[in-house]
Amino acid sequence: MESTLKRTWAEIDLDALENNYRKLRGHVGDGVKFLGVVKADAYGHGSVMVSRKLQELGADYLAVSSIDEAMELRLNHITMPILILGHTPREQVERLIAYDITQAVTCEAKAVEYSEEARKAGGTLKIHIKVDTGMSRLGYLCEGEHFDTGVEGICHACSMEGLEVEGIFTHFAVSDEPGEECRAYTEHQFELFCKVIDEAEERMKDNNFHFAIRHCANTGAVARYPQTYLDMVRPGLLLYGYGEFAEELGLLPVMTLKSTISTIKIYPAGTKISYGGIFETSKTTRVGVIPYGYADGFFRCLSNKCRIMTKQGLADQLGKICMDMSMIDLTDKPAVDVGSEVEIFGKNNSLNELAALAGTIPYELTCAVSKRVPRSYYCHGEMVEKELMLRM
Ligand SMILES: *Cc1c(COP(=O)(O)O)cnc(C)c1O
Numbered sequence: 001m002e003s004t005l006k007r008t009w010a011e012i013d014l015d016a017l018e019n020n021y022r023k024l025r026g027h028v029g030d031g032v033k034f035l036g037v038v039k040a041d042a043y044g045h046g047s048v049m050v051s052r053k054l055q056e057l058g059a060d061y062l063a064v065s066s067i068d069e070a071m072e073l074r075l076n077h078i079t080m081p082i083l084i085l086g087h088t089p090r091e092q093v094e095r096l097i098a099y100d101i102t103q104a105v106t107c108e109a110k111a112v113e114y115s116e117e118a119r120k121a122g123g124t125l126k127i128h129i130k131v132d133t134g135m136s137r138l139g140y141l142c143e144g145e146h147f148d149t150g151v152e153g154i155c156h157a158c159s160m161e162g163l164e165v166e167g168i169f170t171h172f173a174v175s176d177e178p179g180e181e182c183r184a185y186t187e188h189q190f191e192l193f194c195k196v197i198d199e200a201e202e203r204m205k206d207n208n209f210h211f212a213i214r215h216c217a218n219t220g221a222v223a224r225y226p227q228t229y230l231d232m233v234r235p236g237l238l239l240y241g242y243g244e245f246a247e248e249l250g251l252l253p254v255m256t257l258k259s260t261i262s263t264i265k266i267y268p269a270g271t272k273i274s275y276g277g278i279f280e281t282s283k284t285t286r287v288g289v290i291p292y293g294y295a296d297g298f299f300r301c302l303s304n305k306c307r308i309m310t311k312q313g314l315a316d317q318l319g320k321i322c323m324d325m326s327m328i329d330l331t332d333k334p335a336v337d338v339g340s341e342v343e344i345f346g347k348n349n350s351l352n353e354l355a356a357l358a359g360t361i362p363y364e365l366t367c368a369v370s371k372r373v374p375r376s377y378y379c380h381g382e383m384v385e386k387e388l389m390l391r392m
Contacts, residue, residue: 008259008292010369011346012045014053014379016252020241021057023250024233028222032229035061035215037236039069039085044297044366045240045255046375046387048076055080061213063234067092067101074099083128083167086138093117093125102126102166106138111157118162128167128213129154131196133189135173142196151199158204167213168197169234176220176243190216190228219243242351242362255366256346257373259308261338263289264330273327274319279304286331288315290342293324297368298344299358306357309349310336 025034036059037043042050051062051073062078064070065086073082083102090113096103097118105111105127118125131150132139142150158165170193174182193216201210215232217225222235223245237243241251264286267273271281290308294300303321307314312333319327330336345351345365355362371389378384 006260008257008290008296008344008373010044010373010375011256011258012049012375012377013252013254013256014049014377014384015381016241016254017050017053017239018057020239020251020254021054021059024222024235024238027249028217028226028229028233033060033213033215033232035059035063035083035232035234036239037063037218037234038073039063039065039236040367041069043236043240043363044369046377047073048078049375049377049385049387051078051080052076061232067096070101071095071099074101085130090114090117094121094123097121097123097125100126102128104128104130104138104169105157105163106130106132107140108153108156111153111160111163115157115160115162124162124164126164126166127157128169129157129165129211131168131170131193133170133192133196134185135171135189137171139170140196142192147196147199151196151203154196154200155203158200158209165209165211167215167232168200168211169215172216172218172221172228174220175218175225175228176223176245186221186225186228190225219245223249237363240366242366244352246352253346253351255351255369256348257344257369258346259290259292259342259344261288261330261336261340261342262291262325264338272319274303274322276320279319284331285318285329286333287318288328288330288336289325290328291325292344293322293326295323295370296373297365297370298326299360299365299368302354302358306354307349309343311340312336314349315342 036054038047038051041047061081063083063085067088070082085104130139132141140150140153172186175186213232214230215234217228217233219235219237221228222233241253266286267281269283273279298321300321306317308328315328317328343349345354351362355365374388376383376386
């Protein structure tokens with residue numbers, strides 16, 4: 001652990017996470033529950049530590065994508081409700097019940113499977129119904145001609161033995177995209193979602209059935225569509241402080257990815273740097289090597305395009321990014337020396353900009369920070385935990 005800590009590491013600022021949680025809670029207002037999306041190891045930030053903090057702060061729910069992710073949290077003493085957004089094989093239903101994990105139910109076939117398994121186990125599986133209103137991924141199809149069969153399927157699931165329907169949700173496809181067309185699409189998705197809920201509750205009114213937790217607001221909707229908050233919001237990216245809406249909401253980046261200069265050399269003009277020789281020095285150039293490459297999560301498509309922050313400002317990255325290393329131009333940065341810290345992205349070097357430069361979204365860059373990169377967690381400015389995900 002100590003051996004790799006000063007190579008390249010990710011500082012996870014739990015105070016920034018707390019700030020973001022509180023700001024978002026204030027933004028959505030009282031009476032709206034808060035689900036923190038911590039799938040994919042909390043977008044690369046470390047789901048156990050992030051969940052621990054959210055639990056301490058009083059968040060209402062967590063969401064992950066698989067039973068393995070849910071179990072990791074349960075085995076690390078996360079006791080708050082956890083929703084699995086993806087599919088769980090029927091053989092695992094008993095475990096879901098035993099560990100009090102909530103499962104999304106996305107179609108008739110899954111509802112039947114889960115009900116059968118829950119009855120076999122002699123227990124009750126808590127579920128949230130997923131409605132497909134236009135994302136065209138998971139969920140009961142309810143658009144147009146499918147409305148009737150969709151609602152019927154949902155009502156059927158609500159009546160199945162072994163299933164306890166706690167909530168219903170849908171997912172927006174373009175709530176974070178600009179333009180009138182995307183606004184109309186999102187509003188249509190929301191209207192359809194509300195119509196499905198109304199119709200299902202109407203058909204089940206003899207049982208006085210109501211969905212206790214109706215939710216749909218992801219990051220884009222939390223930022224731009226307050227009418228969609230319903231009973232609970234469900235942001236991921238915003239919680240971590242990235243994306244175009246983060247700044248206006250007063251959110252802070254939770255991850256700062258840092259590295260150190262491991263070697264510096266001075267080359268004459270006409271020297272080709274790294275694989276393929278795509279960069280050639282035009283003058284005497286002082287080149288630093290940082291132990292951060294595509295195996296750590298750097299994107300090779302950023303080769304010769306991006307900039308790394310040093311204590312003397314931004315340094316151009318030079319030549320092809322390698323598996324374990326990349327080179328930067330330190331010619332006019334004499335105070336940056338071997339051992340100096342640099343910031344790849346974070347508080348002083350915008351992740352949003354780096355993502356745009358790579359032709360992708362910030363999500364992909366934090367998720368890509370590999371298991372070789374230790375995460376160190378900070379609370380009130382002090383390191384409270386270090387995590388390396390290698391088997392040792
Ligand atoms: C990932 C995910 C979210 C969170 O999305 P953000 O854009 O990060 O807010 C919410 N809901 C579902 C179903 C998801 O899969």
